[in-house]
Amino acid sequence: MKSITINGSQRESVGKKATKALRNAGQVPCVIYGGDKPLHFSSPELAFSKLVYTASAHTVVIALDNGVEYSAIMQDIQFHPVTDKIIHIDFYQIFDNKEITMEIPVHTVGSSKGVMNGGNLRMPFRKLRVKAIPSKLPDFVEIDISSLKIGSKLYITEIGNEDYKFVHPDNTVVCQVRRSRLAVVDADDDEEEEDGAEEAAETAQE
Template sequence: MLEGIVRESMDKRSTKALRKDGYLIANIYAKGVENINAAFKVNDFIKAVKGKSDLKFPVSVAGKTYDVVVVDYQKHPVTSALKHVDLKVVLDDVESKYMVPVKPFGTPVGLKNKGILLQSKKRLTVKCTGKNLPNSFDVDVSGLDVDHTLLVRDIKVPEGVKIVEAGRVAVVGVIKAK
């Protein structure tokens, strides 16, 4: 489990000092939960995110444990080092919006016909409770030929989950190579 500390001061000097000591600045929030300004060791955070099997993962701050999902992060423009991360607490009975990844599998028929697989949506916004949150949308692309597309309305959605995007939005398609 990822262990973090609570940030006592929010000023620029203390933030720089934490970053110099190898910490990643984080905000943890949710509906009905007081915002938590935290900091995690950068390397520990990267290991926890890369090693997770579910969309949500546990973090511990000030003796309390939260199941969270990564909402957004900022990187340094030159070095690409992580600078800041926003984490949303997953509450089992509260409906909220989440970004769920789309994972295509299979080899499209169109690749043999000089086509290229194009994934236009890597994540879809869904509205659901925390207990119904899917880990990902697995999409079978083996039946796609050149100029065929899978739309949002073609994705199988678990019960209790609603996709926010319009049904006519393309998710994965095979286009003709030039």
């Protein structure tokens, strides 16, 4: 996974007056959790643009002016309700040998037969929660939709990876192709939908 370096200054004063003064100076108050104790620092708001205003996932190297660096991930961010300016960010410190959980973007590859026949591709999740050690975290989760026909569903258990695991129930639907009014349904699509209906009926009788 790609990493972004953010240069900052460690904060000694963390009261309301000091925090307000930082924001007035164009700085964003931040906290790093996960270590021995919370560490407070600040950085210019522009330093976070590549981290915040992107659909990609990144780890962060926070380089403080005292020469110390911390590897972390962004955990929470707060925006001003009127101006949308960043007013606070929480980070969580990460370690090479310790698993972390992070939301990773989903990318689709391939052409779905069901979509080409007029079906609608539905993706409930644009990001999936992935658990792994930092070096194994992917930049994105790739999903091949080539086999999806009208009525097909792709479950999270079908996109497993040895390097990481998903923090979602096994019955989570990652994407599906739903019938639309203009869809052209092939014979094998009909058979698949009928098989699914029969399975559902059998399950209900049990």
